[in-house]
Amino acid sequence: MSATMKPPITAPLADSPNRDLRVGVAPHLADTVTTRRIMFEVVLAMVPMFVAGVWFFRLNAVWLTLAATAGCLAAEAVGNAMRGRSQASLTDGSAVVTGVILAFSLPPGIRLYQAFIGGVVAIGLAKMVFGGLGQNLFNPAMVGRAFLMVCFPVALTTWLEPGTLKTIGVDAVTQATPLAAAKFHSAPLASIRDLFIGNVAGCVGETSALAALIGGLYLVLRRVADWRQPAGMIGASLAFAAIAHSIAPARFVGPGYHLMSGALMFGAFFIATDYVGAPVTPGGRLLFGVGAGVLVMVIRLFGGYPEGVMYAILIMNALTPLIERWTLPTPFGGKVPA
Amino acid sequence: MRIGSLGRRKSFPRGIHPPSRKYTEASPIQLFTPVKDVLIPMAQHIGAACTPTVQSGQTVRIGEKIGDSDAPVSAPIHASINGTIGAGTVGLLPSGRRVPALPIKPAPDGGAQPSGFLADFLDRHWDGTDATRYEPDEICHAIRAGGIVGQGGATFPTFIKLKKDPNRPVDTVLLNGAECEPYLTADHRLMLECPEGIIVGLQLAMRSSGADRGLICIESNKPDAIDAMRAAAAGRPGIEVVVCDSKYPMGGERQLIPAVLGRTVPSAPKGLPLDVGVVVINVATAHAIARAVVRQKPLTHRVVTVTGRGVRRPANWLVPLGVLFADLLEASGGMTDDAVKVLAGGPMMGPCVPHLNVPVVKGTGGITVLSEAEAVRFEESPCIRCGRCIDNCPLHLAPTKIAQAVRHRDYDLAARYDMDACCECGCCAYVCPAHIPLPQYIRAGKNQWRILQEQKKRRAAQPAQPGAKST
Numbered sequence: 001m002s003a004t005m006k007p008p009i010t011a012p013l014a015d016s017p018n019r020d021l022r023v024g025v026a027p028h029l030a031d032t033v034t035t036r037r038i039m040f041e042v043v044l045a046m047v048p049m050f051v052a053g054v055w056f057f058r059l060n061a062v063w064l065t066l067a068a069t070a071g072c073l074a075a076e077a078v079g080n081a082m083r084g085r086s087q088a089s090l091t092d093g094s095a096v097v098t099g100v101i102l103a104f105s106l107p108p109g110i111r112l113y114q115a116f117i118g119g120v121v122a123i124g125l126a127k128m129v130f131g132g133l134g135q136n137l138f139n140p141a142m143v144g145r146a147f148l149m150v151c152f153p154v155a156l157t158t159w160l161e162p163g164t165l166k167t168i169g170v171d172a173v174t175q176a177t178p179l180a181a182a183k184f185h186s187a188p189l190a191s192i193r194d195l196f197i198g199n200v201a202g203c204v205g206e207t208s209a210l211a212a213l214i215g216g217l218y219l220v221l222r223r224v225a226d227w228r229q230p231a232g233m234i235g236a237s238l239a240f241a242a243i244a245h246s247i248a249p250a251r252f253v254g255p256g257y258h259l260m261s262g263a264l265m266f267g268a269f270f271i272a273t274d275y276v277g278a279p280v281t282p283g284g285r286l287l288f289g290v291g292a293g294v295l296v297m298v299i300r301l302f303g304g305y306p307e308g309v310m311y312a313i314l315i316m317n318a319l320t321p322l323i324e325r326w327t328l329p330t331p332f333g334g335k336v337p338a
Numbered sequence: 339m340r341i342g343s344l345g346r347r348k349s350f351p352r353g354i355h356p357p358s359r360k361y362t363e364a365s366p367i368q369l370f371t372p373v374k375d376v377l378i379p380m381a382q383h384i385g386a387a388c389t390p391t392v393q394s395g396q397t398v399r400i401g402e403k404i405g406d407s408d409a410p411v412s413a414p415i416h417a418s419i420n421g422t423i424g425a426g427t428v429g430l431l432p433s434g435r436r437v438p439a440l441p442i443k444p445a446p447d448g449g450a451q452p453s454g455f456l457a458d459f460l461d462r463h464w465d466g467t468d469a470t471r472y473e474p475d476e477i478c479h480a481i482r483a484g485g486i487v488g489q490g491g492a493t494f495p496t497f498i499k500l501k502k503d504p505n506r507p508v509d510t511v512l513l514n515g516a517e518c519e520p521y522l523t524a525d526h527r528l529m530l531e532c533p534e535g536i537i538v539g540l541q542l543a544m545r546s547s548g549a550d551r552g553l554i555c556i557e558s559n560k561p562d563a564i565d566a567m568r569a570a571a572a573g574r575p576g577i578e579v580v581v582c583d584s585k586y587p588m589g590g591e592r593q594l595i596p597a598v599l600g601r602t603v604p605s606a607p608k609g610l611p612l613d614v615g616v617v618v619i620n621v622a623t624a625h626a627i628a629r630a631v632v633r634q635k636p637l638t639h640r641v642v643t644v645t646g647r648g649v650r651r652p653a654n655w656l657v658p659l660g661v662l663f664a665d666l667l668e669a670s671g672g673m674t675d676d677a678v679k680v681l682a683g684g685p686m687m688g689p690c691v692p693h694l695n696v697p698v699v700k701g702t703g704g705i706t707v708l709s710e711a712e713a714v715r716f717e718e719s720p721c722i723r724c725g726r727c728i729d730n731c732p733l734h735l736a737p738t739k740i741a742q743a744v745r746h747r748d749y750d751l752a753a754r755y756d757m758d759a760c761c762e763c764g765c766c767a768y769v770c771p772a773h774i775p776l777p778q779y780i781r782a783g784k785n786q787w788r789i790l791q792e793q794k795k796r797r798a799a800q801p802a803q804p805g806a807k808s809t
Contacts, residue, residue, distance in 0.1 A: 022678045023690035025778040027764035028706075028713060029356050029520065035722055035771045092719070134720040134772075226725065280725040280738060324739075331759040332734045333592065333605035338753070 035133075039093025041224045045215035046100055046270065052198050052208035056162035057108035061204045067112040068144075069099030071119020079128025094133050098122050101141040101270060104205020105263060105310070106148070109160045114152050118144040138317045139277045142310050149310075159201035177201050178261040179306040182253040189253065195260035206263040216269025225273035228282060232289020233268040233296070234259065240297035252301055264296060267309035277317040283327035284320070291323075292316045347558055348597040349583035353732045354765045356520050356586055356686065358559060362645050362652045363523045367531055369456040369656045370669055372419060372444050376660030378404065379429045381437040382699040383487040384494045385411030390440055396423045400451055400658075401636050403485075404440060413495040414485045417442060418638040418658035419450040430696050432682030433689055439697070442660065456656055459629075459639060464534040467632050469541035474502050477546040477631050484630025485637045485700075490514060490589065490620035491683060493701040496627065499617055500546040506612050508547040512598060513540045515556040515563065515621045516582055516589035519684030522704040524641040525621045527654045529556070529563040532625060533570035539624030540577065542631050547617050552577045554621075555598055559584040586686060587763040591618040593732050605733075605759040622703070642698055644670040648677030648707030657698050663705055664694035679708040686764045716773035727766035727776055733759055737766035737776040744783035749790055752783045760784075 053061035076095040080087050089095070099119050106115055122144025127136045149156045159177055178190040178200050190200045198208025206212065219225035241255035258264065263271075268289070272278065278288050292312045299308025381387035386409030392398060398417040405415035421442040429439030444450035452458070472480075482497040502508075513536070517525040529536060540552045554567050558581050571577045580598050582588050591611050592603050601614040611618050619627075622640060629635040638658060645652040650671030657666060663680065667673055673680075681688035682696065683704055698705075727737040735756055743752035757780055766776040 021680055021690070021692060021694075022713065023692055024679070024713075024716075025775045026681075026685070026687050026689060027768050027777075028679060028681060028685040028688070028690075028708060029768060030714060030716060030773060031354075031769050031771075033726075033769070033771045034773075035719055038722070038724065038771055094722070132720065134722045275723045275725070278723075280723050280728055281736065282725070282729065285725070328739070328755070329728065329734045329736055331605045331756045332596075332732070333603050333609050333759065336605050336753070336756045336758045337608065 035094070036092050038224055039097050041222060042097050042219065042270070043093065043100060045219045045224070046104065046205070048211035048214045049104055049205040049208065049266065050100075052211040053104065053108070053204040056198055056207055057160060057204060060108040060160070063112055064106060064108065064110065064115050064204055065100055065103040067115040068103035068106070068119040069096055071116040072096070072099035072102070072123045072140075075120045075123035075128060079124060079132065083128070083132070085132070089133055092133065095123055098127070098140045098144075101205075102144045104266065105141065105145050105203050107156060107159050108204050109158055110148075110152070110155045114148060114155055117151070118148045121147040134276055136276055137320070139271060139274050139313050142271065142313050142317075145310055146314065161201060162199050162207065177306060178257070179300060182257060182261070183300065183306040189257065190261070192256055192260055195257065200261070202261075203263065206266040209260045209265040212265040212269055216265065219269060219273065225269065226282070226285050228285040229272040229278060229289035229292070230268040232286045233272050233293040234264065236290040236293025237264060237297045240294055244297070244301055258297070258300065262300075262307045263309040267292070267296070267313060271309065271313050272316075277313070277320060279320050279324040279327060281324055281327040281329060283329075284323045287323050287327060288316050288320065291319065347581050347583050348555070349585060350588070350593045350597040350732060352730050352734070352765075353585045353587060353593065354730055354768050355584075356768060358584070359520050360523050360526070360559075361521070362643050362654050363526055363560075365523075365527070365652070365654050367456070367460065367527050367641055367654045367656050369451075370658070370661060370666060371448065372450055372658060372661050372665065374662070374665055375424060375441045375443050376419060376658060377427070377429045377439050377441050377662060377695075377697045378415060378418065378660040379431055379437045379439040379697060379699060380405045380415060381431070381435070382415065382493060382659070382701065383413045384492065385409060385413070387437055388412060388415050390426060390438075392423050392440070394423055394425050397421070398423060398442065401638055403636070411495060411498065413482065413487050413497075414636075416485055416636040416638050418660050420445040421450060430691075431699060432691055432696050432702055451658065455639075459656055460532045462532060462534045464538045464628065464632070467538050467628075469538065469545045472542065472545060472631060474546045474548070477542050477627075480631040480634070481546075481627055483636065484626065486623060486626045486630055487637075487700050488620060489622040489626065489640060489700060489703065491687070491701050491703060493699075496619065496623055499619070500543055502546065502548045503612070507615060508549045508612065508617050509615045510551045510553060510599060510617075511540060511544045511547060511549045512591075512594055512616060512618045513552060513554040513621060513624055514589050514591070514594060514618050515554060515560075515567070516594060517560070518557060518584075518586045518588040518590075519686055519688075519704070520586075521645045521706045522643045522684045523645070523654060524643045524703045526560050526563050528625060528641050529560070529621055530566050533566045535628045536567070536621050536624045537570045537574060537577065538632065539626070539628035540619075541574065542627050543617065543619055543624060544576065549617065550576050553598055554579045555582050555594055556580070557582050557584040557588055586765065587732060587761075590732065590761055590763055592761060594618060605756065606761065607758050637700060640698070640700065640702070642666065642702055643704035644707075645704060646677075646681075646707040647709035647712050648674050648679070650674055659699060660697045662694065663691060663696050663698070666698065666705065667694065667707065673707055674709060676710040677707045678710050679713040681706040681708065686768070687762070718774055719772040721772055721774060724771060726769040726771065730765045730769045732763065732765060733761060735760055737780065738774070740783065741774060741776050741779035744779045744786075747786075749783055749787040753787055757783050757787065
């Protein structure tokens with residue numbers, strides 16, 4: 001922010017030259033929550049998903065997470081240097097959060113250099129060029145993933161069978177994930193229980209709905225994340241899926257299957273709740289969640305891809321300024337007349 | 339109106355729970371006797387500054403008027419001690435304003451104030467007082483003559499607030515004993531040590547404003563004050579004690595009125611409690627009203643809490659107005675070695691003073707000296723759009739949006755975000771994880787916006803110059 005208002009300024013004490021009084025603006029007390037602590041709590045909330053990822057995909061999950069995070073931190077450092085800023089933002093945890101979310105949204109079989117590039121693009125192109133922390137329009141992790149989707153389409157749609165390190169095979173690519181199975185009717189559906197636990201093919205972090213739910217509830221209960229985005233996103237997609245299923249049960253699987261599969265749970269609690277890309281207003285956050293939920297289902301049911309969380313979030317990011325405008329709170333005593 | 343549920347704890351949505359740190363709540367009020375000169379500013383209120391009515395070198399008695407103004411919004415100033423007027427000078431108010439001020443040299447040998455002043459100030463024998471004996475006009479006149487202004491900090495001349503306006507009837511006077519600022523206990527102590535005087539002041543305020551109901555609002559963290567005020571209010575028609583949630587900013591009138599009465603005050607700057615038939619007065623103001631109307635004693639002293647980890651002996655003092663912070667701190671054992679910040683008031687809204695040659699004025703409820711450990715240095719970092727400021731704003735504003743507009747010098751946009759409705763309570767900055775001084779941006783924005791509006795008005799008033807390029 002502007003240098004002219006930066007507290008604290010010290011002024012000499014008129015009556016005792018040995019003593020300086022510090023001056024600054026009220027309030028002089030602050031809550032203990034800081035940006036760094038918020039980022040730390042988000043990372044902490046992703047531990048269950050990391051554990052599930054390691055359980056199902058072994059060391060791939062570890063290396064992938066490290067590679068994506070390294071790419072994010074590298075881009076943050078280069079960006080800071082190019083902007084002539086201090087490297088303090090490396091330790092605020094925001095780049096780490098982006099790296100981990102990106103890694104968790106990638107297939108476990110992807111090459112490490114690809115994950116690294118994803119991280120560089122996420123922070124470099126989606127965050128630093130816009131002005132760093134708090135300035136990005138789009139969710140950096142999702143931009144990184146979209147970039148990888150364009151550059152390495154095969155790697156991004158090749159899935160590992162959980163518990164092994166063997167690729168499912170070229171022929172089976174489009175049948176691999178439960179959502180692809182449901183969409184193209186090319187493979188038997190997974191059981192809801194396997195989906196919930198995560199014993200299915202999928203991205204590193206999204207495979208276990210249970211792990212995402214545990215971490216997500218932690219974030220909401222700790223009030224790090226607003227409940228409105230996950231509630232809106234999950235509620236809207238469930239309603240959408242239920243309606244579609246009741247109209248054409250043969251064509252569309254039920255809402256439970258949709259809720260437990262793919263990145264819906266992970267996206268609702270960890271990606272849609274990203275502060276920067278979502279509206280700051282309470283009403284806007286609910287609307288953001290509902291919009292994302294509807295878009296996820298539109299893409300899943302009628303789009304070309306079996307999964308739609310990434311594009312749903314990116315599209316809602318683009319709508320955020322507009323939503324914020326619509327949902328500005330009314331002052332308690334009414335609008336101030338112009 | 340939810341009169342039926344007066345028994346329940348009253349609250350308002352949002353707001354915060356800062357640590358209370360009421361270190362001095364058990365310390366009885368003591369009298370401070372000045373030895374050094376006191377410095378009496380000629381403006382201790384909102385409105386026009388006073389002109390001195392005394393000469394340099396003149397001897398004055400305690401309570402003698404030394405400054406007054408003909409302006410409609412003003413309040414006279416009185417000598418707070420017996421002594422001799424010195425040469426006029428300029429004094430720094432705790433708010434940062436510089437105003438003309440008169441020093442008074444205290445009379446020697448302890449003659450500055452009567453020895454029984456404390457007992458007189460806290461005298462609890464108000465039984466014989468009947469508020470209905472006084473006419474509303476008479477009360478207002480005595481309040482103005484007594485130089486009484488809102489002692490909760492706003493320092494608005496009280497007689498204006500209590501003047502009966504047939505177009506805007508008042509049905510309720512809220513007596514504000516919330517004292518929601520952390521550290522401060524001045525109102526708390528006064529409620530314990532002179533509840534009867536406060537009640538009489540409330541009755542006079544009700545009589546003057548035409549209200550038939552007076553509600554004494556106290557936060558639940560002061561059970562002894564609640565008991566004391568209940569006992570003093572017993573058997574007085576229309577007066578009741580209301581227990582409020584201990585929450586900041588409970589004592590803000592735009593929070594107190596909805597919490598207690600369920601009425602919404604229209605937004606500032608136009609909206610006032612008067613618009614919903616309510617007048618809010620602070621307990622110290624009520625006490626001053628009783629003294630001024632019944633005993634013809636003008637406002638010369640007030641209770642000041644000197645507190646914080648940065649002062650050696652925190653205490654509640656009865657202080658003559660004009661005493662310098664330096665002298666009062668010295669009487670409180672002086673500052674500790676790790677004291678770094680001196681605040682006029684509490685830590686949520688109190689401004690910092692740059693040095694200690696600042697006088698106690700009518701709106702000074704406390705001096706908080708923060709130690710190094712208490713006065714955390716906040717490094718401002720970028721807004722991460724977490725929305726905490728919006729979630730906690732008691733006025734339902736969007737502080738981060740306003741601050742962003744101000745930062746980009748788009749004051750029209752900031753005004754569209756209802757910047758002027760902000761009461762600068764500081765909840766937003768308290769919860770901000772990036773430690774952005776949001777109220778400071780909003781204050782700066784309000785000032786700039788006002789300046790720009792005035793310029794616009796002036797330009798519109800000027801006739802268009804022939805040949806001038808229209809813009």
